[in-house]
Amino acid sequence: MHPKSANRLAGFGTSIFSEISALAARYQAINLGQGFPDFAGPAFLKDAACSAINADLNQYAPSTGLPTLRAAIARTWERHSKVSVDPDAEITVTSGATEAMFATIMALINPGDEVLIFEPFYDSYPPNVLMAGGIPRYIRLHEPRWEVDFAQVRAAITPQTKAIILNTPHNPTGKVWSRTELSQLAAIAIEHDLLVISDEVYDRLVFEDYQHCSIATLPDMWERTVTISSTGKTFSVTGWKIGYAIAPNSLTEAIRRVHQFVTFASATPLQAAAVVGLNAGEPYERQLLQFYNARREQLVKVLRDAGLYVLPPQGTYFVMADIRDLGWDNDAEFCRYLISEIGVAAIPPSAFYHDGYQSGMVRFCFAKKPETIAAAAEKLKQLGSRS
Structure with missing residues (x-):
C-alpha cells in the first residue's frame, strides 16, 4: 500500500473472489467459484428496466x-x-x-x-x-x-x-x-x-x-x-x-x-x-426454486462422481465438498491445482475464517447453466487420476 494510505486498511488484502476469478481467466477454467449466474436474468425484468430508462426515470x-x-x-x-x-x-x-x-x-x-x-x-x-x-x-x-x-x-x-x-x-x-x-x-x-x-x-x-x-x-x-x-x-x-x-x-x-x-x-x-x-410474486419464486434445485442436484451428483464427499446444501446456490479423501489438506493449494491442472475454479473457504482454518472443504457454485456444470463434470473426472 501507499505509505500515506489510511491505517484502517492495514490487513485488508485482495478479495479471494478477485484472486480466484483472475486465475480462472488466466487458465480459461470453468468458473464454479464466484457466486454469480452465467445465464441471463428474466426477460420481463430486463424489459422493465429498459422501459424505465425510456420513460426517463x-x-x-x-x-x-x-x-x-x-x-x-x-x-x-x-x-x-x-x-x-x-x-x-x-x-x-x-x-x-x-x-x-x-x-x-x-x-x-x-x-x-x-x-x-x-x-x-x-x-x-x-x-x-x-x-x-x-x-x-x-x-x-x-x-x-x-x-x-x-x-x-x-x-x-x-x-x-x-x-x-x-x-x-x-x-x-x-x-x-x-x-x-x-x-x-x-x-x-x-x-x-x-x-x-x-x-x-x-x-x-x-x-x-x-x-x-x-x-x-x-x-x-x-x-x-x-x-x-x-x-x-x-x-x-x-x-x-x-x-x-x-x-x-x-x-x-x-x-x-x-x-x-x-x-x-x-x-x-x-x-x-x-x-x-x-x-411477480409466488409464481416466479416457485419457478426459480425449481430451476435452482435442478442445478443443485446436478452439481451434487457431479461432485460425488468425482470422488468428493458432499452434504447437499439446505439453501443458497453453493455446495461445500470435502477434499480430504483426495489427499488434500490445504484448500487454497487444492483450488490453485484445480484451476491450473483440472480447469475448474472453486473457492477456498479458509479465506472465510479469521485464522485461515482448514475445514477440509471447498465451495462450488451451481448458479450456472446445465451445460456449464456438465462441462465441469468432464474435467472433474481427472481428479481420480491424480497420483
Missing part, C-alpha cells in the same frame, strides 16, 4: 429508495413473514446488500464495541466491523453439518459486546438456520441486550423441507434486528446492486444517515424494474 431517486419499491418490498416481506412493515419509516433501499451491511455497521457500531461473527463468514463482515472501529469476535460453525455451539456463543459475550451478525441461508455452507436455533440465538440477544444484523440475501433459495425464518419476526426481536436482503440473487441480476435494509424506525434513521453519504441513492431505472420483479 434516470435522475436521482429518493435516498431512501423509490416509494413504489419500498412498498413492493413491504408487501413481499409481509407475504413471507406474516408481519407488516412500514415502507416509509422501516425500509431503506441500498446499493446491494453489501452497502446495506456497511451502512448498518457504521450506523450502529462504536469504536471498541464487540461484534460476534459466525465463521465461515461472508468476507465483508470483519472489514466492515474493523472500519467502524469495532472488534470482531468469532464463533465457529462445526462441520460437516455446520452446527452452532450456543455455549460458545455465550462464552464469547463480554460487557463490550453490542451485536451479532447472522447469515441465513448461510454463505458459504448452505446452512439454513432452524427456528429452534434462531430462538436460542434470540434468547441470548434479549438476555444481553444485543443487536442482531441478519443477512438474508438467499431467503428465496431454500430447498426440500427446510424453511427460512427471519429472526426479526420472533418474539421481542423486531426492535433489536436489522434484516438485510437483495433483489440480485432472487432475479439473477447481481450486477444491478439493488439491496435493502428492514429495521424499526429508530435503527432505520441511523442507517439512513450513513447511507445518504455513501451512495445517496441507487440506480433509479433498476429500482423501478425491481418493483416489477417483486410483484
Whole structure:
C-alpha cells in the first residue's frame, strides 16, 4: 500500500473472489467459484428496466429508495413473514446488500464495541466491523453439518459486546438456520441486550423441507434486528446492486444517515424494474426454486462422481465438498491445482475464517447453466487420476 494510505486498511488484502476469478481467466477454467449466474436474468425484468430508462426515470431517486419499491418490498416481506412493515419509516433501499451491511455497521457500531461473527463468514463482515472501529469476535460453525455451539456463543459475550451478525441461508455452507436455533440465538440477544444484523440475501433459495425464518419476526426481536436482503440473487441480476435494509424506525434513521453519504441513492431505472420483479410474486419464486434445485442436484451428483464427499446444501446456490479423501489438506493449494491442472475454479473457504482454518472443504457454485456444470463434470473426472 501507499505509505500515506489510511491505517484502517492495514490487513485488508485482495478479495479471494478477485484472486480466484483472475486465475480462472488466466487458465480459461470453468468458473464454479464466484457466486454469480452465467445465464441471463428474466426477460420481463430486463424489459422493465429498459422501459424505465425510456420513460426517463434516470435522475436521482429518493435516498431512501423509490416509494413504489419500498412498498413492493413491504408487501413481499409481509407475504413471507406474516408481519407488516412500514415502507416509509422501516425500509431503506441500498446499493446491494453489501452497502446495506456497511451502512448498518457504521450506523450502529462504536469504536471498541464487540461484534460476534459466525465463521465461515461472508468476507465483508470483519472489514466492515474493523472500519467502524469495532472488534470482531468469532464463533465457529462445526462441520460437516455446520452446527452452532450456543455455549460458545455465550462464552464469547463480554460487557463490550453490542451485536451479532447472522447469515441465513448461510454463505458459504448452505446452512439454513432452524427456528429452534434462531430462538436460542434470540434468547441470548434479549438476555444481553444485543443487536442482531441478519443477512438474508438467499431467503428465496431454500430447498426440500427446510424453511427460512427471519429472526426479526420472533418474539421481542423486531426492535433489536436489522434484516438485510437483495433483489440480485432472487432475479439473477447481481450486477444491478439493488439491496435493502428492514429495521424499526429508530435503527432505520441511523442507517439512513450513513447511507445518504455513501451512495445517496441507487440506480433509479433498476429500482423501478425491481418493483416489477417483486410483484411477480409466488409464481416466479416457485419457478426459480425449481430451476435452482435442478442445478443443485446436478452439481451434487457431479461432485460425488468425482470422488468428493458432499452434504447437499439446505439453501443458497453453493455446495461445500470435502477434499480430504483426495489427499488434500490445504484448500487454497487444492483450488490453485484445480484451476491450473483440472480447469475448474472453486473457492477456498479458509479465506472465510479469521485464522485461515482448514475445514477440509471447498465451495462450488451451481448458479450456472446445465451445460456449464456438465462441462465441469468432464474435467472433474481427472481428479481420480491424480497420483
